[in-house]
Amino acid sequence: MQPAGPILCVLGELVVDLLPVPETGAGPEGTAPHYVARPGGNALNVAVAAGRLGAPVRLLARLGTGPLAGHLRRHAELSGVDTAAFVEAAEPVSVAVVGLGGDGSPDYGFHVLGAADWQWTDDELARALPGSVGALHVGSISSWTEPGSGAIARLVERLSGEALISVDPNIRPMLAEGPVGGSLGNDRPSVTRRLDELVSRADLVKVSAEDLAWLEPETTDLDDAAHRWAQRGPALVVLTDGGAPLRIARPGRPVLHRESPRVDVVDTVGAGDSLAAGLLTGLLATGTTTRRSLAELPDEELLALVDDAALVAALNCTRVGADPPTRDELAAARDRR
Structure with missing residues (x-):
């Protein structure tokens, strides 16, 4: 049963x-x-x-085959999360082997070669959307890998002006260029072009310094980069x-800076995804579901939402893998600040 009111759709x-388990070692021969x-995965996270955090959220995803799909x-x-929009796909589930610095x-x-995630069609997306979309979040590999990225771009174009559009490039260089990227049909010019199209239609963009290191390797001034974007x-x-600082x-307007909370970091997997979710949840809760309402949001109110989102990300970093906090855990951490 769909919740009443605008829904956050994540695609x-x-x-x-x-994820490695260091304490178990690697056997006698290493x-x-x-x-x-x-x-994991940007959208799932x-x-x-x-x-x-209590947001009404529907996940638009192609669920591939394999023993881990049900999990x-x-x-x-x-x-x-509302999973009614899951597409039962014939292709395999994507797998990422993670190392930690x-x-x-x-x-x-x-x-990920031939994985389910990149195969979206226009018909699948049309069937997956709920009746009332407050915000649509897209990004990461599926948003810049064909053939599905084309269908995602057309959906963004259709919803632009009707719902808040959020984009996170979440570049994975290995999949965006080089031999592995090439096997997916990706190279630097095509990925950059696809992202340019999404960013031009976005109302909200969450981008990392790591993304910029690939997208704009000549960039050294992050304040200037934020202003240009x-x-x-x-x-x-x-x-x-x-x-x-964020x-x-x-x-x-001038670029603003916001300190991130200091925590004991276990790992940073899913931190950016948690921040995006925290911000989108806050915007949805305040009724900020259009470009105009976002543009008119006073700095004081926006920065309060950003602070909460940064706290969500920080709490995620205190646990193994992508394991974001609940609404109650966020409230408790907010009270301790």
């Missing part, structure tokens, strides 16, 4: 993340490291985080840079 991939399978669905459902930052090895079409750009840019 993208479902990925099984294989050749058998242990991994645990966890649900965003939807789950929003669901745990992906169950993970979403346990967090209150000393600071908790992830490195990915992807096994806000002139490309979005009403709001949020630029993340690990634990450094940059918040709006057309015709």
Whole structure:
């Protein structure tokens, strides 16, 4: 049963993340490291985080084949995510093998050739949409990999002006260019062009310094980058840079900075997704579901929403993998600040 009122729709991939378990070692010869399978992927992470925060959220995803597919669905459902829009696909589920750096930052090895996530059609998306869309969040690999990226771009074009459009490039360089990217039909010019089209129609863009390092390798001034991106079409750009202050840019206004909460970081998997979910949940709760309402939102109210979103991301980083907090956990952490 669909909730009353505007719904947050999240569109993208479902990925099984294989995370290392360092304490188990790698066997006597160092050749058998242990991994645990966890649900992941930009869209699933965003939807789950929003669901745990109490947002009415529907996940538009193509559920591939394999023994872990059912766990992906169950993970979403346990967090209150509406999975009625799942497409039962014949292609396999995507898999990412994750390595962790000393600071908790992830490195990915992807096994995604021919996966279900990139095969969207216009008819599938038309059937998946609920009656009332308050916001549509798209991004990551499915938004810039054909053939499905074309259908996603057309959906964004159709909903532009009717719902808040949110875009997160979430670049994965291995899949965007080079031999692996080429096997998916991706290269730097085509991926950049597809993202340019989405960003020009977006109302909200969440972009990371890592994304910019690939999209604009000559960029060194992140303030200038945030300002430039806000002139490309979005009403709001949020630029993340690990634990450094967030940059918040709006057309015709100075770039604002916001400190991220300090926490003991276990890893940063899903941090950006959690931040996006926290911000979208806050915007939806305040009735900010159009470009005009976002543009007219006072800085004081916007920064309060950004602070909450940053806290959601920080709490996610205190746990293994993408494991965002619930609404009650966020409230408790907010009270402790």
